[in-house]
Amino acid sequence: MEMVYALCVGILTTCGIFLTLRGRTFPVVVGLTMLSYAVNLFLFASGRLSNEDAAVLQDSATGYADPLPQALVLTAIVIGFAMTAFTVILAMRARADLGNDHVDGRLPVQNEESPQKEKN
Amino acid sequence: MDHLAILPIIIPLLSGILMLLPPVCRDNARQRALSLAALGFMLLVSIRLIALSASGEIQLYVLGDWQPPFGIVLVADRLSTLMLLLTAVLGFGAMLYACGGDDKRGMYFHPLFMFQMMGINGAFLTGDIFNLFVFFEVLLISSYALLIHAGGKQKTRASVHYVVLNLAGSSIFLFALGILYGTLGTLNIADMSQKVAMLQPSEQIIAKTGALMLLVVFGLKSAMLPLQFWLPRTYASASAPVAALFAVLTKVGIYSILRVFTVVFGDDAGGLANLAQPWLWPIAILTLIIGALGILAASSLRQLIAQLVILSIGTLLAAAAMSRVEATSALLYYLVHSTLVCGALFLLADLIFQQRGKAEDRFVTARKMCQPVPLGIAFFIGALAIAGLPPFSGFVGKALILKAADINAEAGWVYPAVLIGGLAALIALSRAGTSLFWNISREQADICERPPRVKLVAVYLLLATSPLLVIFGGPMTEFTEQTAIQLHGLSSNLEPLLRPGGGS
Numbered sequence: 001m002e003m004v005y006a007l008c009v010g011i012l013t014t015c016g017i018f019l020t021l022r023g024r025t026f027p028v029v030v031g032l033t034m035l036s037y038a039v040n041l042f043l044f045a046s047g048r049l050s051n052e053d054a055a056v057l058q059d060s061a062t063g064y065a066d067p068l069p070q071a072l073v074l075t076a077i078v079i080g081f082a083m084t085a086f087t088v089i090l091a092m093r094a095r096a097d098l099g100n101d102h103v104d105g106r107l108p109v110q111n112e113e114s115p116q117k118e119k120n
Numbered sequence: 121m122d123h124l125a126i127l128p129i130i131i132p133l134l135s136g137i138l139m140l141l142p143p144v145c146r147d148n149a150r151q152r153a154l155s156l157a158a159l160g161f162m163l164l165v166s167i168r169l170i171a172l173s174a175s176g177e178i179q180l181y182v183l184g185d186w187q188p189p190f191g192i193v194l195v196a197d198r199l200s201t202l203m204l205l206l207t208a209v210l211g212f213g214a215m216l217y218a219c220g221g222d223d224k225r226g227m228y229f230h231p232l233f234m235f236q237m238m239g240i241n242g243a244f245l246t247g248d249i250f251n252l253f254v255f256f257e258v259l260l261i262s263s264y265a266l267l268i269h270a271g272g273k274q275k276t277r278a279s280v281h282y283v284v285l286n287l288a289g290s291s292i293f294l295f296a297l298g299i300l301y302g303t304l305g306t307l308n309i310a311d312m313s314q315k316v317a318m319l320q321p322s323e324q325i326i327a328k329t330g331a332l333m334l335l336v337v338f339g340l341k342s343a344m345l346p347l348q349f350w351l352p353r354t355y356a357s358a359s360a361p362v363a364a365l366f367a368v369l370t371k372v373g374i375y376s377i378l379r380v381f382t383v384v385f386g387d388d389a390g391g392l393a394n395l396a397q398p399w400l401w402p403i404a405i406l407t408l409i410i411g412a413l414g415i416l417a418a419s420s421l422r423q424l425i426a427q428l429v430i431l432s433i434g435t436l437l438a439a440a441a442m443s444r445v446e447a448t449s450a451l452l453y454y455l456v457h458s459t460l461v462c463g464a465l466f467l468l469a470d471l472i473f474q475q476r477g478k479a480e481d482r483f484v485t486a487r488k489m490c491q492p493v494p495l496g497i498a499f500f501i502g503a504l505a506i507a508g509l510p511p512f513s514g515f516v517g518k519a520l521i522l523k524a525a526d527i528n529a530e531a532g533w534v535y536p537a538v539l540i541g542g543l544a545a546l547i548a549l550s551r552a553g554t555s556l557f558w559n560i561s562r563e564q565a566d567i568c569e570r571p572p573r574v575k576l577v578a579v580y581l582l583l584a585t586s587p588l589l590v591i592f593g594g595p596m597t598e599f600t601e602q603t604a605i606q607l608h609g610l611s612s613n614l615e616p617l618l619r620p621g622g623g624s
């Protein structure tokens with residue numbers, strides 16, 4: 001279980017970082033979203049992964065799942081969601097204000113138009 | 121009063137919400153009155169808090185009465201209260217300026233300003249590192265919205281960079297928190313400090329990774345060297361009162377570095393003691409160099425001031441890297457000075473911007489300003505203060521930092537870097553002053569729009585703190601020294617942070 005979990009976090013982070021480094025706002029927003037998913041999984045695991053442990057205090061229970069990371073993840077999800085919504089709106093505003101969807105607000109000069117269009 | 125420590129968070133929260141509700145929301149005059157009243161009240165509360173903390177007592181506000189380290193605590197010690205007072209003064213000045221007309225150029229200026237104040241105050245007060253993250257987000261999301269206040273292409277472009285960078289920064293912050301919670305099992309700063317000395321060597325490496333990731337995040341907020349590229353454009357494009365308030369945002373990063381890397385990973389952290397200092401040294405010196413180069417290369421006044429912010433961050437980081445009581449004391453003095461003066465300069469730059477017609481604040485020949493004398497005097501005072509020349513506080517701050525440097529080991533790096541930075545600031549500011557005030561074309565302005573007097577009052581109010589910091593230099597340095605002693609002593613004496621003594 002730990003291996004699969006770690007791989008998930010790792011792959012999500014890799015994709016997130018790769019997409020965040022792209023030049024257009026849409027992949028960047030998707031990348032940030034993936035990064036926040038990775039973060040949420042990672043935070044959740046910081047209380048150690050456990051199977052079939054009690055969530056609430058119980059006399060018969062031998063081990064407990066750590067409730068704090070769950071609370072932290074919940075906070076992080078809420079904040080991440082608000083931030084993503086804001087970024088989407090900002091990206092649309094930037095598209096309208098600047099006339100293109102490049103993060104720098106202008107298209108790189110040396111690149112041709114056609115291969116850029118194919119990528120996105 | 122028991123609940124005093126939470127008031128700096130509650131006041132802006134409630135007044136921000138009130139401003140969104142019917143009796144106030146549509147009426148600009150009422151919003152202004154409420155804003156100024158709230159900020160004035162915050163100023164009074166901060167003064168009261170600072171008076172309480174000056175007696176050496178650390179006020180612990182335990183939310184929901186969950187005893188630390190389990191619940192969330194607010195800690196009002198000397199450092200927090202000093203920063204609160206600084207924020208309140210700067211916020212008052214910026215809001216006074218905004219009431220001169222800038223607040224009408226976009227929607228929801230006043231509520232956003234209040235939420236921003238709430239985030240900043242919360243970040244200074246919290247004693248829990250996850251809560252620090254939450255307040256960082258509160259202040260960031262309002263700063264995103266404030267940054268595009270009044271609109272325009274420049275602002276949108278700067279805002280995209282700022283938002284994306286800070287969102288990536290927030291992710292790193294959460295990763296770091298996950299790592300630290302996984303190894304230390306707590307997020308209360310005082311409790312972390314206790315646990316960090318007991319780590320196994322194998323866990324130390326993981327905790328070290330987490331701590332250095334935190335340094336990256338705080339470095340991004342405070343604009344230390346490889347992470348400072350966003351700052352000039354962002355600060356130069358923000359509208360004046362917003363830019364002035366942003367002058368304290370970089371200092372939130374410095375404050376967090378101080379808190380985490382002296383209390384948690386300070387002298388008593390066992391194998392992880394003083395782990396940020398070897399990184400901070402080269403970064404501080406390089407930030408000073410890049411700031412000096414940026415100052416000389418700036419082509420407009422607002423860019424110049426943004427670069428001056430980077431220079432002041434370099435100076436502060438150099439003092440943070442020394443990590444001794446005298447150095448921290450000097451750091452705090454310089455921090456107060458540089459925040460207020462940079463804030464005032466941003467406001468002043470906007471006044472100059474509006475009076476020079478098409479030339480705006482670029483260093484080119486332009487028509488004569490409407491009010492060359494009051495603006496010139498303000499510029500002169502601000503320039504002398506920020507460059508660090510004698511009659512004003514910049515000189516005292518820099519002298520204190522230089523005095524704190526160890527003459528054998530550190531002085532060789534700190535002296536040239538700080539002094540050359542000061543020289544570069546002097547050259548750039550004299551060039552700026554010459555071209556702004558004396559390089560005048562014969563063209564006459566058709567109509568001379570005088571800005572509302574309240575704007576000029578706000579500028580002079582913030583600038584007046586500089587000579588005041590010199591006149592009351594004695595009590596001020598005494599207070600910062602006591603603050604530094606308290607801060608450096610916290611890691612070995614955690615009792616006051618974990619047991620609410622007396623009233624809570």
